[in-house]
Amino acid sequence: MPAFRDTLPTDLFKRVAIICCVGVIGFAFLGLVSQYSGVLVLSSIRPNYIPMAASTAWCFLLLGAILLLETLGSLSAWARAGAKTVTVLVAVFGLLNSLEPIIDVGLSFEEKLFPTTQRFGEVFTNRISPLTAFIFFLAGINLLLILRRKDQTIIRHLEGFLGFLVTTCGFICTMGYLFGTPLLYGGAVIPVALSTAGAFLLLGVGLVAGAGPEALPLQLLVGPSTRAKLLRVFLPLTVGAILLQSLLHKYVTALFRNQALGAAMFALGFALITGGLVAVVGRALGRALERAEAALIQAHNELEQKVQERTAALITANNSLQKEIGERQRAEKEILELNQRLKERLREIMEKKVQLEAANKELESFSYAVSHDLRAPLRIIDGFSQALREDCSDKLDSQGQDYLMRILRNTQRMEELIDSLLVLSRLTRREMRREKVDLGEIAQKLTDNLRESDPQRQVEMVIAPGLEGEGDPSMLRVVLENLLDNAWKFTGKKAEARIEVGALPKKDGPRVFYVRDNGAGFDMAFKDKLFGAFQRLHGKDEFPGNGVGLATVQRIIHRHGGRVWAEGAVDQGAVVYFTLSPIG
Numbered sequence: 001m002p003a004f005r006d007t008l009p010t011d012l013f014k015r016v017a018i019i020c021c022v023g024v025i026g027f028a029f030l031g032l033v034s035q036y037s038g039v040l041v042l043s044s045i046r047p048n049y050i051p052m053a054a055s056t057a058w059c060f061l062l063l064g065a066i067l068l069l070e071t072l073g074s075l076s077a078w079a080r081a082g083a084k085t086v087t088v089l090v091a092v093f094g095l096l097n098s099l100e101p102i103i104d105v106g107l108s109f110e111e112k113l114f115p116t117t118q119r120f121g122e123v124f125t126n127r128i129s130p131l132t133a134f135i136f137f138l139a140g141i142n143l144l145l146i147l148r149r150k151d152q153t154i155i156r157h158l159e160g161f162l163g164f165l166v167t168t169c170g171f172i173c174t175m176g177y178l179f180g181t182p183l184l185y186g187g188a189v190i191p192v193a194l195s196t197a198g199a200f201l202l203l204g205v206g207l208v209a210g211a212g213p214e215a216l217p218l219q220l221l222v223g224p225s226t227r228a229k230l231l232r233v234f235l236p237l238t239v240g241a242i243l244l245q246s247l248l249h250k251y252v253t254a255l256f257r258n259q260a261l262g263a264a265m266f267a268l269g270f271a272l273i274t275g276g277l278v279a280v281v282g283r284a285l286g287r288a289l290e291r292a293e294a295a296l297i298q299a300h301n302e303l304e305q306k307v308q309e310r311t312a313a314l315i316t317a318n319n320s321l322q323k324e325i326g327e328r329q330r331a332e333k334e335i336l337e338l339n340q341r342l343k344e345r346l347r348e349i350m351e352k353k354v355q356l357e358a359a360n361k362e363l364e365s366f367s368y369a370v371s372h373d374l375r376a377p378l379r380i381i382d383g384f385s386q387a388l389r390e391d392c393s394d395k396l397d398s399q400g401q402d403y404l405m406r407i408l409r410n411t412q413r414m415e416e417l418i419d420s421l422l423v424l425s426r427l428t429r430r431e432m433r434r435e436k437v438d439l440g441e442i443a444q445k446l447t448d449n450l451r452e453s454d455p456q457r458q459v460e461m462v463i464a465p466g467l468e469g470e471g472d473p474s475m476l477r478v479v480l481e482n483l484l485d486n487a488w489k490f491t492g493k494k495a496e497a498r499i500e501v502g503a504l505p506k507k508d509g510p511r512v513f514y515v516r517d518n519g520a521g522f523d524m525a526f527k528d529k530l531f532g533a534f535q536r537l538h539g540k541d542e543f544p545g546n547g548v549g550l551a552t553v554q555r556i557i558h559r560h561g562g563r564v565w566a567e568g569a570v571d572q573g574a575v576v577y578f579t580l581s582p583i584g
Contacts, residue, residue: 013209017071020206024064027199031057052193055128059090059136060199084147091140097133129190135169138162142207160215167204173197382411432472440467442477443501446484464502469580471560479556482549483515483576490519510579518573530566
């Protein structure tokens with residue numbers, strides 16, 4: 001919709017509608033007081049004019065009150081339904097009374113509702129005029145459309161058009177009284193009272209204002225357009241000029257007996273009035289044109305200034321853009337160079353990876369071959385040592401027997417080392433199977449096995465719940481088995497041994513699991529030797545072992561994409577941490 005309210009107060013039309021409604025209610029109140037008090041001059045203005053009928057006053061009171069409440073926004077849902085019903089009844093009442101003189105049949109109950117009082121010429125003073133009834137029919141339809149308001153342009157225009165008809169009818173009837181020729185006077189048809197005409201004029205204006213400036217005819221009169229400005233100036237002046245001409249012709253010519261002199265005075269008066277109106281219009285239009293010209297010059301200057309500012313901004317932006325383009329080109333060149341270096345670096349990494357994989361495979365093959373090749377002579381040495389012990393032990397002195405026992409113990413230790421070496425070798429060749437693994441459940445089973453193998457020991461085992469990781473179940477079992485075996489072994493000399501399996505609070509990055517004990521611990525100065533194959537920080541006479549367990553743990557954790565490290569202190573225990581990379 002056009003933005004009519006840009007140059008007008010937002011509540012202007014609401015105030016106009018409220019004032020008109022109050023005026024209509026005032027006319028209705030005077031009409032009712034006049035009818036019920038018998039002082040008819042209150043609603044007829046002059047004794048020789050017909051007064052407002054009681055039914056007319058009631059209709060004005062109802063329509064004016066409903067329009068006032070609707071304008072103020074005071075109608076609830078139930079009150080609105082009642083207001084619609086009353087409006088329909090008023091419209092039907094007006095339609096029936098307007099049809100009576102046409103079909104010559106009494107259609108309404110006006111005689112029963114408002115008994116006959118006295119006559120005004122040939123008509124009753126307490127009866128509604130057919131023209132009044134028809135205008136009430138139009139006003140009722142108009143108010144019903146306002147109460148049932150829908151945001152449809154055609155409905156809004158219909159509201160404004162019906163309000164304009166009501167206003168026009170009131171204006172015509174009022175002009176009839178102004179010129180001394182009231183409509184329908186002197187016959188058998190009830191005329192429209194002067195107070196009724198004035199009330200209709202106010203009611204029509206209120207209905208037009210209630211329809212709003214978006215509807216015709218207000219749409220043509222309001223707003224900043226040139227058409228609306230010209231209509232606001234010329235329309236009232238034209239109507240005023242016509243009325244003044246009519247009044248001058250009626251009253252000025254009657255003052256002179258000489259018709260020629262009266263006509264001359266009428267022409268002179270009309271010329272003076274017309275000249276004055278033209279001067280007023282010319283002055284108003286001149287000011288409007290001057291303001292428009294000044295506004296145009298100001299707008300031109302502002303536009304020129306904005307164009308200059310915009311041009312300067314565009315030049316600055318263009319320079320910045322050129323600079324940015326140059327920087328981007330340099331950045332792209334650097335990116336290309338970096339990509340080329342990265343490709344070369346990746347190629348070198350891939351070559352080294354291939355070489356490393358080949359070296360690992362060669363090392364694995366070598367370890368596997370050495371382990372197998374060492375077994376045969378080791379078994380021969382062990383076999384002959386056992387035979388020598390069984391067959392010739394009585395021929396050896398104590399020193400010879402001690403030497404023989406040392407040979408047997410070392411061959412057995414060599415067998416264990418070869419087995420451990422084979423385990424390490426197999427770990428790198430075995431295919432991994434990644435899945436969700438409950439590390440707590442595995443730790444619990446391993447703990448039960450340790451308790452069964454060494455039932456005389458009393459060790460406090462603490463396994464945290466919810467230790468879920470992702471990896472190969474059998475490999476992770478080997479990890480926990482080695483870590484728990486070490487913890488069980490190194491807490492062997494503690495009266496109150498305690499082993500804990502848990503995880504650190506979750507933070508950014510992979511989850512950190514740990515196995516903690518309060519056993520022998522180790523010196524952190526030698527932490528780099530912990531995960532080396534066959535590296536031991538404790539003597540064999542203190543704690544048994546071959547130094548391959550933590551190396552095995554490290555190899556498995558690295559295959560899972562994680563890392564492993566340890567912390568500890570001598571005689572204060574140790575803790576081994578490890579992480580597992582998630583699947584995918």
